[in-house]
Amino acid sequence: MSVIEQFVSHHNYYVTILLMVSGLYIVIASGNMIKKLVGLSLFQTSVYLLYLSPAKIVGGTAPILDEKFQVYSNPLPHVLILTAIVVGIATISLGLAIVVRIYEVYGTIEEDEIFSSDGEI
Amino acid sequence: MSAIELHLPALQVVLPLIGAMLAALTRSGRLAWAIALVVTWVTAANAVLLVIQVMNSGVPISYVLGGWSVPIGIEYRVDQLNVFVIALVALLGAVVLPYAKRSVAHEIRPELQYGFYTMYLLCLAGLFGMAITGDAFNAFVFLEVSSLSTYVMIALGRHRRALLASYQYLIMGTIGATFYVIGIGILYLITGTLNFADIASRLPEQMDAFGRPAMVALSFLTVGICLKLALFPLHVWLPNAYAYAPSVATALLAGTATKVAIYLLLRIFFSVFGIEISFRTIPIGQVLIVLSVAAMIIAAVIAVFEENTERMLAYSSVSQIGYITLGIALANQAGLTGGLTHIINHAIMKTTMFLALGAVVYRIGTSMLPNLAGIGRKMPLTMAAFVISGLGLVGVPGTAGFITKWYLVLGALEKGAWPLVAVIVASSLIAVVYVGRVVEVAYFKSPSAELADVKDPPLSMLLPILLLAAATLYFGFDTTWSAEWCAQIATDLLGGTS
Numbered sequence: 001m002s003v004i005e006q007f008v009s010h011h012n013y014y015v016t017i018l019l020m021v022s023g024l025y026i027v028i029a030s031g032n033m034i035k036k037l038v039g040l041s042l043f044q045t046s047v048y049l050l051y052l053s054p055a056k057i058v059g060g061t062a063p064i065l066d067e068k069f070q071v072y073s074n075p076l077p078h079v080l081i082l083t084a085i086v087v088g089i090a091t092i093s094l095g096l097a098i099v100v101r102i103y104e105v106y107g108t109i110e111e112d113e114i115f116s117s118d119g120e121i
Numbered sequence: 122m123s124a125i126e127l128h129l130p131a132l133q134v135v136l137p138l139i140g141a142m143l144a145a146l147t148r149s150g151r152l153a154w155a156i157a158l159v160v161t162w163v164t165a166a167n168a169v170l171l172v173i174q175v176m177n178s179g180v181p182i183s184y185v186l187g188g189w190s191v192p193i194g195i196e197y198r199v200d201q202l203n204v205f206v207i208a209l210v211a212l213l214g215a216v217v218l219p220y221a222k223r224s225v226a227h228e229i230r231p232e233l234q235y236g237f238y239t240m241y242l243l244c245l246a247g248l249f250g251m252a253i254t255g256d257a258f259n260a261f262v263f264l265e266v267s268s269l270s271t272y273v274m275i276a277l278g279r280h281r282r283a284l285l286a287s288y289q290y291l292i293m294g295t296i297g298a299t300f301y302v303i304g305i306g307i308l309y310l311i312t313g314t315l316n317f318a319d320i321a322s323r324l325p326e327q328m329d330a331f332g333r334p335a336m337v338a339l340s341f342l343t344v345g346i347c348l349k350l351a352l353f354p355l356h357v358w359l360p361n362a363y364a365y366a367p368s369v370a371t372a373l374l375a376g377t378a379t380k381v382a383i384y385l386l387l388r389i390f391f392s393v394f395g396i397e398i399s400f401r402t403i404p405i406g407q408v409l410i411v412l413s414v415a416a417m418i419i420a421a422v423i424a425v426f427e428e429n430t431e432r433m434l435a436y437s438s439v440s441q442i443g444y445i446t447l448g449i450a451l452a453n454q455a456g457l458t459g460g461l462t463h464i465i466n467h468a469i470m471k472t473t474m475f476l477a478l479g480a481v482v483y484r485i486g487t488s489m490l491p492n493l494a495g496i497g498r499k500m501p502l503t504m505a506a507f508v509i510s511g512l513g514l515v516g517v518p519g520t521a522g523f524i525t526k527w528y529l530v531l532g533a534l535e536k537g538a539w540p541l542v543a544v545i546v547a548s549s550l551i552a553v554v555y556v557g558r559v560v561e562v563a564y565f566k567s568p569s570a571e572l573a574d575v576k577d578p579p580l581s582m583l584l585p586i587l588l589l590a591a592a593t594l595y596f597g598f599d600t601t602w603s604a605e606w607c608a609q610i611a612t613d614l615l616g617g618t619s
Contacts, residue, residue, distance in 0.1 A: 020196055027292060040292060044299050051306050077309070080258050082301065087265045091295050098276055098288045106283045118282060 012053035019046035033102065033109040039093045044088045050078040051084075129171050130184040130197040133207060134250045134263075136164050141242035150234025154222050157238040159615055161215040164245065168204075168211035175204045183255070191255075192316035198255030201610045202392075206252045206384045209465050212533070213376045213472055214245050220585040223578070227483050228279050228367045237277055241373065243270035248381045257305045257393075259314045260385060261298060261330055264349070268294045271378060274370035275362050286361035293348055293358040300345030308393075321393050322557035328398065335394075342389050343405060349400050350382035352409075352446055353416030356439040363435035368479025371431065376472035380464050381447055390449065391614040392600040400452050409450035414544050416443030421551035425558070430488045433555055434474055437514060440548060441467045448529055454611055456532020459525050461607035466521035466596060470510040473589040475505040480578040480586060485571070490559065495568025497560070499575040502583060504563050506590035511556035513593045516549045521596035524604050 007014065019042055021039035026039025063072040099109055108116050125132070139577035140160030144153035175182060181200035185191060199207075221241070229237055247267025253261050272294070309315055311331045328335060337492035344355075351359040351525040359379075361373045390399040400406040417440050445467065448460020478488050480503045481496060497504040513520035520595035526545055570577075577583055596603045 006256065024296070027296065033288065036292060040295055044294070047299055047302050047306065050303060051309075054310055076305075076315075083258070083262060087262065090269055091265070091291070094272060095288065095291050095295075098272070098284055098291065101276065102284045105284065112286065118285075 012049060014112070015102050016049045016053065019043075019049065031098045031111040033111065034096075037092055037099065041088065042094050044084070048081045048084060051081050102121070126170070126174065126182075127519040129167055129174060130182060130199050130253055131186065133164060133167050133171060133211075133253060134197075134246055136160055136167065137242040137246035137249065141239050141246060144235060144242055145239040149349070150231055150238070153235035153238035154218075155220075155224070157242055158218050160242060161211075161218045165211040165215035168208045171199060172204050172208050175199055175201060184479065192314050194320040195259050196255040196316060196318075197253045198318065199253060201606075201613055202387065203252045203384060203459075205606060205610060206381060206464070207249055209468055210248050210252065210377045212585045213427055214241075214373065215470060216585045216588060217369060217372050217376075217476065218471065220372075220479070220582045223582055224369050224479050224483055225367065228369075229277055233277060237274065237367065237370075240270040240273045240277075241369075241533060243267075244274065244373070244378075248377055251381050252384055255317050257308065257317060257320065258302075259315075261302050261305060264298055264301065264385075266395070267378065267381070268298060268349075271370075271374060274374075275366040277370070278365040278367050280365050281364035282361065286358075286365045290358040290362045293355075297345045297348030297355075300341045300348065302344060302345075304338045304340075304342035307334050308311065309340065311335055311338070317388060317393050317572055321395065324394065324398070328453070332402070335398070339389070339394055339399065339403070339405070343386070346382055346386045346389065347412075347446075350379045350386065350446075351439055351442055353412055353420055353439055353443060356416070356420070356442075359439060360432050360435040363438065363475075364429055364432040368475065372472045372475040372479060375475050376435075379438070379442060380468055383442075383449075383464060386446075387449060387614065394435065396615060397450060400447070406450045406452060409446050410538075410541070413447035413450060414541070415591070416440055417447070417544060417548040421548050421555065424555045425551060427555075428490050430478055430490055430493065430559060433490075433559075434471065434478065437552065437555060438467075438471055440552070441514065443548070444525065444545075447545075448532060451529075451532040451536055451538075451541075452534050452615070453532050454608070454615060455528050455535055457611035457614060458604060458608045459528030459532055461610055462528060462600075462604045463525040465603050465607075466513065466525050466593075469521060469589055469592050469596065470513040473506055473510040473586060473593060474514075476586045476589065477503050477510075478583075480582050483578055483582065484575045489608040490562055493559065493562050494566035495563070495572060496575070497563035499568055499572050500577045502577045503586060506586045507563075508556075508560060510593050511552075511560065513597070515552045515556060519594065519597045521593045521603065523597060524600055528604065 023043030023046060024037045027036050030036050030039060055074040057071055057073045060071040060073035061069045063075050103109050108114060137160055140156055147153045181198055184197040186195045225234055225237055244267050247263045250263030251260050254263060272287050272291045275290060277286055308320055309325050311334055312320050314320055314323060348355045363375060396409045420436045420439035424433045427433035427436060443458045445463045448456045482488050485492060513522035516522040516526040529545055530542050
């Protein structure tokens with residue numbers, strides 16, 4: 001299999017990896033607390049793709065018991081990711097709520113400014 | 122068996138979950154505390170019944186949710202290992218709660234107190250769920266339930282840095298949990314199942330074709346869980362979280378949260394992958410030993426230089442977690458027994474110490490070391506409990522800590538790893554220094570005028586502290602329910618996948 005064929009047939013996974021590492025990079029590199037959360041969200045979302053890509057079968061439908069349909073996509077990863085999305089929403093909203101509180105008490109959401117105003121924690 | 126007995130595994134998780142919702146509805150700190158008190162003690166009783174049931178039946182209890190048979194439905198699987206963890210968490214959760222009433226009233230604003238108890242119960246529900254479930258993805262959901270409630274509890278701390286600590290932990294914790302999901306996802310792609318036991322039975326036949334992805338999965342799972350259990354150098358969230366969270370939350374978390382994460386690691390290493398794949402195909406054992414040694418020494422040294430006693434104990438926790446992971450990494454009978462025993466011993470000792478410091482905060486409003494001068498004379502019982510547990514951390518014979526170190530040394534010798542014995546001794550000696558600093562300030566300096574009318578805390582706070590301190594001594598002499606039980610669990614874990 002040529003490199004191009006490999007890339008095209010697995011492009012979902014390349015996108016997943018790209019999203020994963022860029023999300024993680026933003027979390028590590030950014031000093032802005034909101035941007036960090038955006039990175040975190042990106043990182044979590046990439047995992048959804050990791051689950052869903054292999055579960056989707058081209059031309060497959062939802063698993064409906066009917067003679068008209070022969071090819072089904074695997075429903076389990078889809079259900080798992082629905083749960084993971086809910087968990088992700090809860091995490092990000094809690095994170096944002098904490099950032100709001102931090103803004104209220106510190107007046108900034110830049111990590112270096114907070115550390116310099118409060119000493120190293 | 123009666124209907125209740127049949128549903129014990131589900132009740133273990135459902136009771137605190139319902140309790141949390143009721144506590145949220147009350148909107149009153151006092152009522153929420155009452156609900157939490159009833160619920161934690163009933164769950165503790167439930168956990169004890171579960172222990173008896175597992176002991177009597179001799180085989181793991183399998184509870185299928187909604188009647189869907191394994192492996193299609195979610196299974197709650199209770200065996201010796203997780204019933205041990207569940208009982209520990211349930212009993213600690215119950216013992217800490219009577220203490221919580223005054224401490225929480227002192228540290229958290231009245232209108233937020235019911236929220237604290239809601240989160241307390243939610244956290245327990247998540248921890249029980251993580252420990253009891255036999256489904257890998259279900260474990261992730263419970264992991265997040267306990268983590269999210271933990272972040273809230275930490276953010277309720279009295280200092281504004283509590284918010285930063287909570288935020289930091291949220292970021293790290295979520296990365297850890299996401300790593301865990303990635304690992305589980307890869308395992309699911311390899312085996313097509315999410316049930317731990319089912320993965321374990323299908324994995325060996327896939328190892329030839331999918332050996333490398335399996336290793337990737339194992340690595341993701343290990344790193345993800347090690348973030349949650351604060352293995353050095355993934356521990357940076359822990360000291361701030363412990364130092365700035367409300368005292369009750371710290372005491373609960375120090376005793377339970379990291380311990381349940383350790384349980385999950387054991388489950389992955391020994392039950393899912395099996396000792397053969399976990400330790401022989403890639404050098405996870407060696408990596409863990411190096412990191413454990415680093416934790417035991419470096420974190421202990423940092424603890425020596427901490428002025429904030431709660432941060433000091435937090436670093437000490439990182440160091441003590443090193444003992445547990447060392448025991449796991451040794452992966453032989455004595456070493457694993459030591460690691461498992463330290464789960465219970467460390468939980469008891471650290472909870473006692475954090476509760477004692479919480480009592481000090483309750484009386485004098487601070488836990489900075491210089492302010493504690495002469496506190497040992499003013500709060501004799503509280504500080505006596507602190508010292509007993511401190512001696513336990515050091516590993517003085519007659520305390521629970523000694524038993525652990527004894528087994529760890531045996532395990533290291535069995536492995537022929539002499540340097541590890543030196544490390545265990547060295548780390549204990551450093552513990553003498555940091556515990557000694559507190560003892561010196563608390564007992565050998567004369568109390569300042571501000572401490573003139575400070576005395577031991579009220580009985581509701583004092584009793585849990587003394588009870589746990591007594592447990593530290595008890596487990597130093599009678600090991601039926603600690604080391605002996607753990608030895609049996611270790612045999613099961615090493616004996617194969619169960």
